[in-house]
Amino acid sequence: MEGHSGAHGNGACSATHVSRMLLAMRIMRSRAKSIRGTIVLLAMFAIATARAASASEAIDSVMVQALTLRGLDGQQHHLSEWQGKVIVLNFWASWCAPCQQEIRDFVAFQERFATRGLQVIGVGLDEERRLRNVQRTLAINYPVLVVSPAQDGAVLRAWGDDSGEIPYTVVIDTAGHIAHVHRGPMSAEQIEQIILALLAQS
Numbered sequence: 001m002e003g004h005s006g007a008h009g010n011g012a013c014s015a016t017h018v019s020r021m022l023l024a025m026r027i028m029r030s031r032a033k034s035i036r037g038t039i040v041l042l043a044m045f046a047i048a049t050a051r052a053a054s055a056s057e058a059i060d061s062v063m064v065q066a067l068t069l070r071g072l073d074g075q076q077h078h079l080s081e082w083q084g085k086v087i088v089l090n091f092w093a094s095w096c097a098p099c100q101q102e103i104r105d106f107v108a109f110q111e112r113f114a115t116r117g118l119q120v121i122g123v124g125l126d127e128e129r130r131l132r133n134v135q136r137t138l139a140i141n142y143p144v145l146v147v148s149p150a151q152d153g154a155v156l157r158a159w160g161d162d163s164g165e166i167p168y169t170v171v172i173d174t175a176g177h178i179a180h181v182h183r184g185p186m187s188a189e190q191i192e193q194i195i196l197a198l199l200a201q202s
Contacts, residue, residue, distance in 0.1 A: 056122065069145035070137055077145055085119040086198045088191075091156060092122060094130035098185035099167040102126040103138050105188045110142045110196060116199050117174070121145065123167065125152035162197075171195075172201045 068078045079087065090106060092099035103122070110120045122144040124131035135144055147155050153164055160181055161168045171180040171194055180194050 059127055069147060072132060072144045072146060076145060082119040083176065084174055085117045086174060086195065086202060088120045089170040090120065090122050091125060091166050091168040093124065093126045093166060094134050096166050097158065100134065100138065102167050102185055103140060105191055107138060111190060113195060113199060117202050118199065119193060123147055125149065173198050
């Protein structure tokens with residue numbers, strides 16, 4: 001009986017040991033798969049990020065080179081006129097109340113930072129006479145380019161605003177690359193932080 005009990009005890013101990021080993025092996029395999037999965041995901045993310053950065057640079061170059069619009073001054077303007085400056089490209093319309101609040105801030109920043117290399121440029125998505133009224137009322141001290149209402153959707157999409165939401169602001173650094181994009185209104189503090197960071201790099 002004792003021998004039988006001993007054999008049974010050894011057998012139970014051995015089975016438990018094997019069971020534990022199998023469980024440990026399963027855990028190790030699971031962890032290995034998890035690690036491999038993480039590595040694959042990180043690699044895919046790195047590749048996607050690199051591709052996105054490359055595409056962004058290409059789009060930056062195309063967009064900055066392509067924008068040529070007539071201003072409220074009656075002249076054709078191209079972004080290359082302000083090459084080497086920090087450019088704040090602000091898309092707005094006369095019927096957009098948040099746009100007009102932002103314009104007041106941009107007028108103040110243009111006044112403060114023009115000598116340090118800031119150039120605010122308004123892109124009015126509206127009828128010219130309405131844009132002129134806003135320009136006069138708010139004493140806009142920077143160029144306002146004109147996009148007719150029939151073309152505003154295409155222009156916004158070309159600059160990355162698929163939703164068509166305005167105000168829409170694109171900030172371009174001194175090298176001509178898009179440094180910041182913002183849909184919707186920004187506070188004066190947000191605008192100043194972005195502008196100062198880029199001016200400090202120039």
